[in-house]
Amino acid sequence: MTILETRGIGKTFGSVLALREVSMSVAAGQVLCVLGDNGAGKSTLIKILSGVHRHDAGTYLVDGQEVSFASPREALDRGIATVYQDLAMIPLMSVWRNFFLGSEPRKGLGFDVAKARRVAREELRAMGIDIRDVDQPVGTLSGGERQSVAIARAVYFGARVLILDEPTSALGVKQAGVVLRYIARARDRGLGVVFITHNPHHAFPVGDRFLLLNRGTSMGEYGKDDITAQELTALMAGGAELEELAHELRRE
Amino acid sequence: MTVAADERVARVGMARRLLIRPELGAVVGLVVVFVFFAAQSPVFRSPDGIANWLDPAATLGIMAVAVALLMIGGEFDLSAGVLTGTSGLILVTLATRFGFNVWPAMLVGLVVALAVGLANGLVVTRTRLPSFIVTLGTFLMLQGVNLGVTKAITGTVQVSGLRRAEGFEVANAVFAGTIDVGGTSFRVAILWWIVVTAVATWVLMRSRAGNWIFAVGGNEQAARAVGVPAARTKIALFMTTAFAAWLVGSILALRYTSVQANIGIGQEFIYIIAAVIGGCLLTGGYGSAIGAAIGAVIFGMADKGIVFLGWDADWFKFFLGAMLLLATLANRLVRRYAEEVRH
Numbered sequence: 272m273t274i275l276e277t278r279g280i281g282k283t284f285g286s287v288l289a290l291r292e293v294s295m296s297v298a299a300g301q302v303l304c305v306l307g308d309n310g311a312g313k314s315t316l317i318k319i320l321s322g323v324h325r326h327d328a329g330t331y332l333v334d335g336q337e338v339s340f341a342s343p344r345e346a347l348d349r350g351i352a353t354v355y356q357d358l359a360m361i362p363l364m365s366v367w368r369n370f371f372l373g374s375e376p377r378k379g380l381g382f383d384v385a386k387a388r389r390v391a392r393e394e395l396r397a398m399g400i401d402i403r404d405v406d407q408p409v410g411t412l413s414g415g416e417r418q419s420v421a422i423a424r425a426v427y428f429g430a431r432v433l434i435l436d437e438p439t440s441a442l443g444v445k446q447a448g449v450v451l452r453y454i455a456r457a458r459d460r461g462l463g464v465v466f467i468t469h470n471p472h473h474a475f476p477v478g479d480r481f482l483l484l485n486r487g488t489s490m491g492e493y494g495k496d497d498i499t500a501q502e503l504t505a506l507m508a509g510g511a512e513l514e515e516l517a518h519e520l521r522r523e
Numbered sequence: 524m525t526v527a528a529d530e531r532v533a534r535v536g537m538a539r540r541l542l543i544r545p546e547l548g549a550v551v552g553l554v555v556v557f558v559f560f561a562a563q564s565p566v567f568r569s570p571d572g573i574a575n576w577l578d579p580a581a582t583l584g585i586m587a588v589a590v591a592l593l594m595i596g597g598e599f600d601l602s603a604g605v606l607t608g609t610s611g612l613i614l615v616t617l618a619t620r621f622g623f624n625v626w627p628a629m630l631v632g633l634v635v636a637l638a639v640g641l642a643n644g645l646v647v648t649r650t651r652l653p654s655f656i657v658t659l660g661t662f663l664m665l666q667g668v669n670l671g672v673t674k675a676i677t678g679t680v681q682v683s684g685l686r687r688a689e690g691f692e693v694a695n696a697v698f699a700g701t702i703d704v705g706g707t708s709f710r711v712a713i714l715w716w717i718v719v720t721a722v723a724t725w726v727l728m729r730s731r732a733g734n735w736i737f738a739v740g741g742n743e744q745a746a747r748a749v750g751v752p753a754a755r756t757k758i759a760l761f762m763t764t765a766f767a768a769w770l771v772g773s774i775l776a777l778r779y780t781s782v783q784a785n786i787g788i789g790q791e792f793i794y795i796i797a798a799v800i801g802g803c804l805l806t807g808g809y810g811s812a813i814g815a816a817i818g819a820v821i822f823g824m825a826d827k828g829i830v831f832l833g834w835d836a837d838w839f840k841f842f843l844g845a846m847l848l849l850a851t852l853a854n855r856l857v858r859r860y861a862e863e864v865r866h
Contacts, residue, residue: 344750355748361741363808364734372738373750375731382731 273298274334274463275320275351275432281328282315289315291328293489295482297432297463302454304474305467306507307484313467316484317434320465321353322346350431354421356438362410366402367391369409370424390427398423398456415446419453432463439473451477471503483507545802546814548853552800552846553817553824560828567824567831570707577709580823581716582771584816586790587797588716588723589767591815594798595727596760597740597807598647598654602639602661603768604790608669610636610772611782618688620676625690625777633769639665640765644758666788673784683781691777698770699778712774716816719767723812736760741808796843797822800850821846 276296282289290312297303307313318324319331322340330337333349340346343353360369370391376383391405400419402412409417418438425433435454439447454477458464468474474481481498483490483506490506498506561568567576586603593600610632617628643661647654673680685691698715701708727733735756738746747753776782799805800821801814825842829835 343748347750353748361738361745361808363741364737368734368737372734372746375734377731381725381729382734384729 275465276332276335277320277326277329278332279329280316280319280326280331282319282324282326283328288487290319290326290487293329293482293484295489295492297465297480299431299463300458300461301479302458302464302466302477303480303482304478305465305482305484306469306471306474306503308469308507310486311484312487313469313484314436315487317353317436317465317467320346321351321434347428350429351434352425352428352430352432353434353436354418354425354438355436356418356440360409360412360417360421363408365408366395366405366412366420370394370405370420370427374428394423394427395420398426398453400453413446414442415449418442418450422450422453422457426457426460426462430462432465433457434465434467436467437469438466439468439470447473469507471500471507475500475503545809545811545854546817547802548850549801549814549817549821551853552821552850556821556824556828560824560831564828564831567828570705572827572831574707574709576823576827577713577820578823579826580820581710581712582774583790583793583797583822584716584819585712585719585767585771586764586794587801587815587819588720588812589764590794591798591801591803591810591812592723592727592736593760593764594795594803594805594807595740595810596736596757597743598757598760599658599795600643600761600764601655601658601791602643602665603658603764603794604787604792605662605665605669606636606639606765606768606787607772607775607790608782608784608787609639609665610769611776611786612669612673612682612784614773614776615682615685615780615782616673616676618691619682619684623688625685625688625694628688629694629773632773633766636765636769636772637762640762641758643765644761647761648754648757662791666785670784680784681781682784685776685780691780695777698774715770715774716819719770720812720816727812732756732759737808739807793822793843796847799854800846802854804854818850 273296278294279292281291281293293312293316295303295305305313305316315324319326322343322345325339325341331339333351338349346353361372364372367388371387376386376390378386388405395402395405398419400416400423402416402420409420412420418435422433422435422438438450438454442450451473454464454466458477466474466478479495481493481495481503483493483503485507493503564572566572586607590600590603613632613635614625614628617623617631618625623631639661643654643658646652646657650657670680673682676682696711698711700711702711702714703709727736735746735751735753738751739753739756743753772787775786797818798810798815800818801811801816803810803815822843825846826839829839829842
């Protein structure tokens with residue numbers, strides 16, 4: 272069941288063609304990896320999907336209906352949640368305060384603090400996230416734990432599609448593995464996941480489909496059976512360029 | 524896994540729980556300063572003495588608490604001190620020169636104060652200029668208006684005679700009167716200060732708005748990304764500070780029945796210092812209302828304590844600077860300890 276789909280979508284900023292003719296789709300319980308080097312148009316694509324920018328060419332469909340989001344809030348209301356790499360959490364605030372930020376449960380006039388603490392603890396456990404104490408400031412968590420909490424938050428607030436902007440790029444091997452595990456867990460809970468990365472080694476184990484972007488346009492969408500990790504890497508960097516580089520660096 | 528997690532929580536222990544409270548440094552300072560003065564001056568520790576130093580603590584505290592909320596929200600308000608003067612001047616001028624009853628005169632003062640707060644908030648949120656600069660502009664403009672208008676109306680730099688105005692008796696009792704507790708009369712301002720601190724603490728710790736205040740001060744972009752109304756939160760904080768300035772300006776005007784046109788200048792830094800002693804970070808996102816209230820008590824103690832000991836009042840400024848430095852250092856240590864990454 273396809274939740275989110277774009278057909279020939281594009282975006283220009285002034286005279287710059289940031290994105291053109293990109294078609295992709297993601298279904299429930301599926302992970303679509305969006306791969307591309309810096310400047311390939313990955314962030315423009317996710318900003319359109321998450322409602323930060325409006326597309327100016329092509330069509331964007333959610334549940335088969337054409338949409339054009341004016342704000343991230345509208346996308347959120349349709350169940351499309353985005354976890355950004357750098358601004359996912361507020362370091363000085365506790366885990367539970369972060370978890371409910373912007374959607375605090377009410378109790379009379381106030382904020383139901385007891386419920387927030389309890390639910391945050393339960394939800395993190397349900398995702399298998401091992402946080403010692405939900406009262407600790409998020410700043411004391413590791414990068415991987417922060418991303419995981421942000422993912423658990425999106426899942427709890429009814430996200431059907433999770434857009435992850437380079438969640439593993441700043442992490443070490445072990446931490447990246449932790450985040451990949453939560454991506455798989457979100458997928459198993461029936462969410463569609465759009466996973467943006469420039470690292471094919473992170474994309475390949477968890478992805479079902481791979482969308483390759485280069486210089487603002489699509490270089491094709493591949494199923495897992497159609498492509499190997501090596502081919503992915505080669506395509507991403509532009510195979511010819513890599514060979515040339517290897518040639519250049521060879522010892523004389 | 525559940526059990527293991529709980530065990531590790533227990534190991535973190537009460538010590539850290541207490542240490543990561545922002546007001547810890549202020550509480551330690553409070554005890555030290557109290558013991559220092561109380562040991563040397565019997566008057567200082569007598570009920571009359573306590574009533575005496577709680578009075579300046581109260582009027583400063585109301586402002587410090589509001590300024591602390593604003594600072595946790597990541598902004599400054601340098602116009603807060605002068606605005607107390609503006610509110611007081613409006614009250615006394617309307618009541619004595621234009622025949623207003625005290626109550627409507629106070630209402631006009633409140634409306635003007637809130638409008639100034641709104642203007643500060645709108646300019647800061649719309650232009651994204653640093654609030655330090657924006658409110659420095661407001662500070663200078665209000666200072667000019669206070670003097671200019673007062674001189675134009677009275678020909679001097681003060682307005683007085685509020686005592687003869689209609690409605691003065693009741694308003695004076697409510698805002699500037701005294702309450703007898705066991706034979707000692709305490710200023711009613713102390714009660715207002717406690718109410719303001721209690722409300723501010725509830726808002727910070729137990730309301731949705733409180734969560735938003737910490738968030739916009741901690742990382743405004745991240746807060747906005749999850750749907751926090753960042754601009755509205757900040758504007759509300761500027762208006763809260765303006766409200767506090769109106770309250771304090773009215774209390775002082777009713778108490779002294781006259782207002783100097785230059786009142787409040789220089790106070791804005793004292794509010795910020797009290798908030799910082801109370802554990803607020805200058806960079807926003809962290810702090811406490813109770814801490815700011817305690818910071819104000821430390822000020823009140825030092826202000827009066829130095830007089831009780833018969834020292835030259837000039838030493839107060841020295842004390843102020845030393846407290847500020849110590850408090851900022853202590854805050855930094857506490858925060859590092861709280862934030863230290865544990866794996």
